[in-house]
Amino acid sequence: MTREDIKSLLHKNDLRATPVRYEVLDVFSKKEEALSNKDLEDRLPDFDRVTLYRTLQSFIDKSIIHKIPGDSGSALYAFSFDDETVYKKDSHIHFQCIKCGKLECLSGFEIPIPELPSGYSMNEINMIVKGKCEKCNA
Amino acid sequence: MTREDIKSLLHKNDLRATPVRYEVLDVFSKKEEALSNKDLEDRLPDFDRVTLYRTLQSFIDKSIIHKIPGDSGSALYAFSFDDETVYKKDSHIHFQCIKCGKLECLSGFEIPIPELPSGYSMNEINMIVKGKCEKCNA
DNA sequence: TACTTTATTGCAACAATGTTACAATAATTA
DNA sequence: TAATTATTGTAACATTGTTGCAATAAAGTA
Secondary structure, three states: OOHHHHHHHHHHOOOOOOHHHHHHHHHHHHOOEOEEHHHHHHHOOOOOHHHHHHHHHHHHHOOOEEEEOEOOOOOEEEEOOOOOOHHHHOOEEEEEEOOOOOEEEOOOOOOOOOOOOOOOEEEEEEEEEEEEOHHHHO | OOHHHHHHHHHHOOOOOOHHHHHHHHHHHHOOEOEEHHHHHHHOOOOOHHHHHHHHHHHHHOOOEEEEOEOOOOOEEEEOOOOOOHHHHOOEEEEEEOOOOOEEEOOOOOOOOOOOOOOOEEEEEEEEEEEEOHHHHO
């Protein structure tokens, strides 16, 4: 993502183009991994913890990134590519490697639709698959 | 679950039968919802926060309950019924109602297997479906 | 039953993360 | 360039997660 891409993405979403936002989006669009607030603090030490927290909130509000359900204690976030349909935008397969720990969002893969109890309706699906990634299987 | 059932479940898992454990298992086996540490504190005010925390840890270790991936900040837990295969034991469909907020573990339903990138292997699947439950759809 | 052993509990204390208020500052628009 | 309004940093506080340690209670044994 170029600086111009980021600027237009921000303006399209009624967000001012500020240094933190450039940096955070730069990190997300380059790294294919999911990141926590703490991860961002480590990578971007010039910005305050709270600023990063609020930056993530604003991106969540605009659906630029999405929160990944996890059992690790702290919240994880990943970039939402905008060439997806609304349905897909809210539905993701997340893969976590049980060896190296990396958590990634498999954006190119189809989510299979589960059967639900009668009377239930479905808006969004999240799938968390644990196993070994290509690197750790080699 | 009767008191005797709980006692034998605990002993089968090398855990001493103590009051907290009776109470916590009683809550889990009756309530079909997922519960957080805080939820238990509210329901069982006679026990210390840390005791409940450690009780949950010990049940997790023995796979009596399982942790549910979520994006709510605090960890959620649900009972693991022991009439399931090992594979199913680690894999669950969790349903969260976007209206009433209830999160439940749909233990009777099949998890569809997703396709993964080549080189990846799979050990465990968790599916989190958001939508409306029967009650809220009525 | 009483005794011994060892797991378990409660308390205190601390760590990490999440969250809000408010004044200072910087990005947009005219 | 000035005015407007979003955004930032600092501080402070809330909530949840986690550990150490002495007191206590459960299980096994005589």
